[in-house]
Amino acid sequence: MEKSSDLPPTLDKKTASGPIYKRYVNDVIPWFDSVAKRGSFNSQTLGTDGRPPVIQYCHVPAKGREGKNVPAIVFVLGWSESFLKYKEIFYDLHKKYEGNINIWCMDHCSQGISGRWAADDEYSDRGWNADFRNYAKDQVHFINETTNIRKQKTSGPRFLFCHSMGGLVGTHVVTMLPGVFEKIVLSAPMFTVKGLDGVPFSVLRAVAQVVDRALGKGKEWVPGAASKPDHRCPEPPGNDTSNCIDRLECWNIQRYQNPKVVVGGVTWGWLNQSNIHRCDPDTITKEVVDAFEMSDVLLLSCELESIVEPKSMVEFAEAVGTCEWVNVEGSLHEAFFERDEIRDWTFDRMMKFLKKKEKYSHEVTRKPPTRQTKMIKDTFWTSLVVLILAILLGLISSHVRGFLFEKVIMGGVVGVDGVVGVVAGVEGIEVEEV
Incomplete structure (x- = not known):
């Protein structure tokens, strides 16, 4: 009381x-x-x-x-x-x-x-x-x-x-x-x-779904809330x-x-659920x-x-x-x-x-x-979110692979004589003996 x-x-x-x-x-x-x-x-x-x-x-x-x-x-x-x-x-x-x-x-x-x-x-x-x-x-x-x-x-x-x-x-x-x-x-x-x-509602909806479901951060506060x-x-x-x-x-x-x-303030999980329903x-x-x-x-x-x-x-x-x-x-x-x-x-x-x-x-x-129209729209938006995620993950993956090749392999961490020799032979350049 x-x-x-x-x-x-x-x-x-x-x-x-x-x-x-x-x-x-x-x-x-x-x-x-x-x-x-x-x-x-x-x-x-x-x-x-x-x-x-x-x-x-x-x-x-x-x-x-x-x-x-x-x-x-x-x-x-x-x-x-x-x-x-x-x-x-x-x-x-x-x-x-x-x-x-x-x-x-x-x-x-x-x-x-x-x-x-x-x-x-x-x-x-x-x-x-x-x-x-x-x-x-x-x-x-x-x-x-x-x-x-x-x-x-x-x-x-x-x-x-x-x-x-x-x-x-x-x-x-x-x-x-x-x-x-x-x-x-x-x-x-x-x-x-x-x-x-x-931020438009459609964008907010997609982001909330990714943060809540894909990243598992549903209990975190929404920035600005x-x-x-x-x-x-x-x-x-x-x-x-x-x-x-x-x-x-x-x-x-x-x-x-x-x-x-x-x-x-509201959480990503609450926002995602309120958007879904x-x-x-x-x-x-x-x-x-x-x-x-x-x-x-x-x-x-x-x-x-x-x-x-x-x-x-x-x-x-x-x-x-x-x-x-x-x-x-x-x-x-x-x-x-x-x-x-x-x-x-x-x-x-x-x-x-x-x-x-x-x-x-x-x-x-x-x-x-x-019900048919609703199913088509739901499928479209779900497919769009999945496509955007796939593109983003692909870009991130390409960036990581490029970073590893440049910094790790070419940087000499794995740069043994055999690997350097192969690379040099393919490129047709001379490599000094160390």
Whole structure:
């Protein structure tokens, strides 16, 4: 349990006296500490030590009416997040429903306060995984076995909220549990990662595959993605997630009190896995589209997005006939952690979506690729990567052979009289006796 009185210094002198920070410290944290229930379960996959890491979760129960025909919402978190970060959202959601809602949220393995797949201390602060689908396996187990929302015959509507990396995890969850959730909110979903430092995504994808699979360096950090920081998030304008210093400081409180949640930059293994299981026009399947069209979907895309690819969100919305695409003006990657005017508008837009009865639908303008087309494209890209690798290895091999011949043989290390004589005879030159 956090020590609410143990607060770090603020980023800005105005923050401590500001309404956002004051509300968070005086109202949100005490409320969460008093109502939230904690629990844990074993991951469905093994860590590098051969044991399943322990997944931590929280449950904010409905006020006196748990399981009595009230809505239930499951949060699927983004990269390096924790349910500790979402206390303000839980607080406001609970108030909007006057306490009559069940809120469930788990920390993904290898982030937050959950256990790590990379069990060795050297890599425990890195977001590494062997298979991106492992996130979804844990999430589905959590939904089926812990929340019990599918087993309660008298339960109300079921909602799913997915942010950033959670959006890609959510595509696997929805495909594995089609029709379970009546409404799905996708907040800046990471269907594909944007290129880093100007490097195109296609190049980044090929490099990640080589570094992770061929070189076996999947647990190493991607250059430019930063090593493990301290508890303090970068200040705007150096922050690509939010322009609200006050809300960043609220998250810093949790990072300061729970050092384990501070995870470093992405690894080559994580990047490769997120690329393999991405959701774009080349990879989205009819199975995914059909599963999402069993639900009503709201996709919130941020106008000033720089972390995930906005184009992939538009393409997803074009392919899913029940998906409504909404642009959040003026927002960076995390609209629910932005300045009040942006955050409040986004929150109200979500509430309008959750409470409306009619289902949204539009004409589909983009069809998912057929299995044959997908196989041809996958074969092409795989062949191209293999060809490039073969050329590079060939060049390296030629260089090494030339170096050995010039430096070793001609340099005299193996230069015995017989070898020199043969070379001299072939070239027709005279060789002095030594």
